[in-house]
Amino acid sequence: xxxxxxxDAVVYEVYVRSxxxxxxxxxxxxxxxxxxxxxxxxxxxDAVWLTPFYPSPMADHGYDVADYCDVxxxxxxxxxxxxxxxxAHEQGLRVIVDVVPNHTSSAHEWFxxxxxxPTSPARSRYVFRDGRGDGSLPPNNWQSVFGGDAWTRVPDGxxxxxxxxxxxxxxxxxxxxxxEEFLRIxxxxxxxxxxxxxxxxAHSLYKNPAMDDARxxxxxxxxxxxxxxxxxxxxxxxxxxxxxRALLDGYTPDRMLVGEVFLFDVPRIARYVSDERLxxxxxxxxxxxxxxxxALRTTLREALAHFSPGTWVLSNxxxxxxxxxxxxxxxxxxxxxAVSALLFALPGSPYLYxxxxxxxxxxxxxxxxxxxxxFLRTAxxxxxxxxxxxxxxxxxxxxxxxxxTGEPWLxxxxxxxxxxxxxxxxxxxxxxxxxxxxxxxxxxxLDEGLPDEVAExxxxxDVLAYRRGPLVAVLNTAAEPVQVELPGAVLLEATAxxxxxxxxxxxxxxxxxxxxxx
Ligand code: GLC
Numbered sequence: 001x002x003x004x005x006x007x008d009a010v011v012y013e014v015y016v017r018s019x020x021x022x023x024x025x026x027x028x029x030x031x032x033x034x035x036x037x038x039x040x041x042x043x044x045x046d047a048v049w050l051t052p053f054y055p056s057p058m059a060d061h062g063y064d065v066a067d068y069c070d071v072x073x074x075x076x077x078x079x080x081x082x083x084x085x086x087x088a089h090e091q092g093l094r095v096i097v098d099v100v101p102n103h104t105s106s107a108h109e110w111f112x113x114x115x116x117x118p119t120s121p122a123r124s125r126y127v128f129r130d131g132r133g134d135g136s137l138p139p140n141n142w143q144s145v146f147g148g149d150a151w152t153r154v155p156d157g158x159x160x161x162x163x164x165x166x167x168x169x170x171x172x173x174x175x176x177x178x179x180e181e182f183l184r185i186x187x188x189x190x191x192x193x194x195x196x197x198x199x200x201x202a203h204s205l206y207k208n209p210a211m212d213d214a215r216x217x218x219x220x221x222x223x224x225x226x227x228x229x230x231x232x233x234x235x236x237x238x239x240x241x242x243x244x245r246a247l248l249d250g251y252t253p254d255r256m257l258v259g260e261v262f263l264f265d266v267p268r269i270a271r272y273v274s275d276e277r278l279x280x281x282x283x284x285x286x287x288x289x290x291x292x293x294x295a296l297r298t299t300l301r302e303a304l305a306h307f308s309p310g311t312w313v314l315s316n317x318x319x320x321x322x323x324x325x326x327x328x329x330x331x332x333x334x335x336x337x338a339v340s341a342l343l344f345a346l347p348g349s350p351y352l353y354x355x356x357x358x359x360x361x362x363x364x365x366x367x368x369x370x371x372x373x374x375f376l377r378t379a380x381x382x383x384x385x386x387x388x389x390x391x392x393x394x395x396x397x398x399x400x401x402x403x404x405t406g407e408p409w410l411x412x413x414x415x416x417x418x419x420x421x422x423x424x425x426x427x428x429x430x431x432x433x434x435x436x437x438x439x440x441x442x443x444x445x446l447d448e449g450l451p452d453e454v455a456e457x458x459x460x461x462d463v464l465a466y467r468r469g470p471l472v473a474v475l476n477t478a479a480e481p482v483q484v485e486l487p488g489a490v491l492l493e494a495t496a497x498x499x500x501x502x503x504x505x506x507x508x509x510x511x512x513x514x515x516x517x518x
Contacts, residue, residue, distance in 0.1 A: 021404035030076035044439030059167030064105035147378035202259030341513035345473035359431035363413030
């Protein structure tokens with residue numbers, strides 16, 4: 001049997017608003033993405049995941065979908081999507097689109113019907129409840145992820161639930177019509193030829209039907225976190241993915257589902273993934289782990305034990321860029337590349353976020369330019385996610401850095417011109433070239449045949465080493481080079497200068513990963 005393409009695919013997340021703007025309005029679009037496909041091909045990724053490009057009032061930059069089967073005019077139209085899909089396929093790239101089943105936009109026709117007529121069938125597709133007391137208090141104390149009450153009152157006096165922005169009313173998955181509608185939406189995109197779906201907040205959908213209050217937060221605890229037990233990871237959600245899987249299994253060539261299961265308990269994440277449920281779920285545990293060998297070792301051990309081949313995620317459009325998490329600037333870039341190289345050597349599917357191949361830092365977006373509802377709803381208490389969403393710098397000499405001919409919707413990061421694609425292409429020591437080399441060696445090794453089994457090798461406390469068939473990857477987290485004994489090893493790749501092999505002794509530079517054939 002042919003190995004399924006997604007098992008070790010490298011998937012590149014395109015945050016549509018910030019990738020490439022073809023029409024000068026300062027916002028990225030589908031034509032812009034199409035024009036930049038060669039960048040992705042030469043980077044060596046296998047698939048592209050597009051964040052939501054559907055009609056939307058943009059209360060949450062597209063994660064508030066008003067129509068699941070069309071294209072937001074800011075981004076293009078359906079013919080532009082079809083052109084992008086066809087061209088990606090011609091260039092050997094698969095395309096995954098985002099599906100947002102936990103909530104719609106408040107501008108969705110269902111929600112508009114639900115508001116216009118409390119007796120309409122659309123009303124019961126959302127979570128409306130009476131308030132407490134004389135009705136003027138929210139039905140319970142649940143908090144929105146973005147801050148503030150998870151309930152908003154409507155003119156007829158009832159309240160609706162929104163785990164995110166008030167422009168994102170939660171759907172009621174106990175209503176069968178909701179299931180049917182999403183099956184229709186999936187078919188719509190499958191029939192157009194997409195290769196898979198990334199499922200937004202895949203661990204939510206069902207809420208505790210008792211709708212009782214969340215306990216009081218402990219001192220220092222985020223009030224949002226105590227709501228979690230009522231709204232995330234309820235057993236009923238798994239059956240939804242069994243239905244979706246059955247639908248996808250009817251399509252050839254094979255399509256896939258990857259869930260944003262934002263949990264950190266690896267065995268619980270693993271429940272979402274099986275031959276009857278999702279093909280993949282994001283594994284965010286490495287993202288949560290600091291630059292520390294024992295901590296990384298524990299995280300990887302657990303992931304490999306319960307969830308392999310799985311996925312690897314260091315960054316995305318919701319998280320502080322990993323270069324910044326690892327110390328920022330050249331130190332953060334060096335560490336980030338080292339961890340990436342280690343993950344690329346392990347079984348599973350790495351998910352890359354646009355700009356990480358350039359080593360971009362989190363941008364310092366001035367307060368008056370911030371747009372994230374998380375920042376706005378918390379009056380700035382949460383810094384928001386704008387800093388990882390700034391535009392991609394393509395051309396250091398062009399006015400909008402080749403991203404746009406107009407005014408970009410978010411400012412560029414401070415390091416953007418220095419790290420622009422054109423500059424990195426002319427520098428063989430750049431992060432971009434390192435990603436290209438690593439992904440091309442990885443592909444060649446996979447084509448030769450790499451097993452899914454991996455063995456942890458005992459080395460030094462600051463060092464992580466794994467053997468996978470002929471490939472050995474060694475990460476040195478120390479600030480000094482280390483030497484590791486590995487008879488017969490041949491150096492394949494290194495993420496920093498100074499790697500060497502002599503008489504069976506491998507020198508691994510400080511904060512670097514080396515790949516060896518052993
Ligand atoms: C997911 C998305 C995030 C969005 C949220 C609500 O976590 O990745 O960007 O704000 O869902 O849809």
